[in-house]
Amino acid sequence: MKSLLNAVVRVLTAFDWPLLAMLVLFTALGLTVMHSAVGGTDWRFADQARNFAIAFAVMWAVALIPPPMLMKLALPFYLVGVVLLLGVEFMGETSKGATRWLNLGFARIQPSEMMKIAVPMMLAWYFQRHEGEVRIRDYLAAVLMLALPFLLIVKQPDLGTALLVFAAGFFVIYFAGLSFKLLAPVMIVGVVSVGTLIYYEEPLCQPGVDWVVLHDYQKHRVCTLLDPNADPLGKGFHTIQSTIAIGSGGMYGKGYMQGTQTHLDFIPERTTDFVFAVYAEEFGLYGGIMMLVLYGLLLARGLFISSRSATQFGRLLGGALTMVVFVYVFVNIGMVAGILPVVGVPLPFMSYGGTALLTIGIACGMLMSVSRHRAGKT
Known part of the structure; x- marks a missing residue:
């Protein structure tokens, strides 16, 4: 009986409860949005539910x-x-x-x-x-x-x-x-490069111009970002339709499973890279702000855990993994909103796919491990 009690205590203490509460909320929200994106409980919804279960199991194992x-x-x-x-x-x-x-x-x-x-x-x-x-x-x-x-x-x-x-x-x-x-010169070079690209967009985006450091499809993505209407039914279709969906949601959204862009199949990859367009159309600006607040709380908790680590290893690892989640969110929402090129980065806890969820699960498990062994905690 005592050994069973010790095992239960070990399981319970493996979790950082504030972080776990946020992850449960994201799971509920992610499955709700996926249910709407696929129009019901088809195999993709079932797969995503299984993916969440696997991610939570792996997270717990890593937390130990x-x-x-x-x-x-x-x-x-x-x-x-x-x-x-x-x-x-x-x-x-x-x-x-x-x-x-x-x-x-x-x-x-x-x-x-x-x-x-x-x-x-x-x-x-x-x-x-x-x-x-x-x-x-x-x-x-x-x-x-x-x-x-x-x-x-x-x-x-x-x-x-x-x-x-x-x-x-x-x-x-x-x-x-x-x-x-040391980073300032790199940032200056980046700003100058982006400015030059915008100023010389027309000649640089011509079909015969080789960008050398980028593949042709990567060049097309950047050029599509600068002018999606240049090929509205081809390379610019994703960006145009996703921004229409976000705009049509307005302040309050069209309502759960009422998004016309989504359910009339205008949003490509609506279960993966462009799932935020589905959410924004149905839940509107206020819904989008609530999601960003939840992400902000998740990031704040991750950085708080990292700052209290007993070792530099824990501080650096926890801080970096937390900021990677920020990059996921920033890049995905940026490309869906048409301010960043489409690069195939999923939205954490929202996009369909087991690999990304597993990676996030491992990262959260490591944060919980750092939390269990933080400074001043036995």
Whole structure:
């Protein structure tokens, strides 16, 4: 009886209850929106419910792993991920013009997904080992550890996943003490580049112009962002229809399962990348604000947990994983609203798909692990 009681206590203490409460709310909201997006309880709704169950189970299992054990797993996890990415480069399977999958015989995996977790773990472990004596060469080494998987994923090509991996690694490096003065020149170059692109949009977006650093489909996405009406029934269709759906929702929305853009099939990929357009049309501006507030509370809780970690590893890992969720939300809503290019980034807890939910589940499990072993807590 005592052993059973101890097991129950261990299960209950594995969770950070405020964070868990927010995740339960997101689960209810995500399944509600998915029910509307598919028009009922078809196989996609059932699959998404199963995906949530798996994500919660994995989250709980990861939450039971103490941060010292996560530190020990960081290096081998990163090395395995890089080896698998190299395997994709030389032996990967190609689908729809992209080589992202690796067939291991017993399973078909997408190694780039695991790097969203492996990269911040590796960099947090590295800075933990150099705590108190971080020098410029340590930042350069961290950049190299980030650049290797980033470039391998870009080459597949999978720009959306590459950006998320880069963001995860960048936030670890920034939280480790990287001076903002070093970032200022990069930001200036970025602003100048965007301004130049907007000013010279017409000649740069001509069919015969090669952008060198981007594939043709990536160039088309940027040009479509600048002028979606140039090809309203082709490349600009996604952006135009999603913005119409958001605008037609007005202040209060059209009501649950009453979205015309959604249920007349005008919104492409309405269960995955463009699910926010479904939500905004049916729940309006106020509904969108409520969703953003809930995301804000989730991010605030993640940063609060990270700030109270007993180790630098926990602070860096928790902070980076929390900010990756922010990048997910910012990029997805930005592309649906027509202010960012379409890069195939899902909306956390809303978009259909098991891989993204599993990744978020692992990240939340790690946050709960950090919470259980925070400073001053036994």
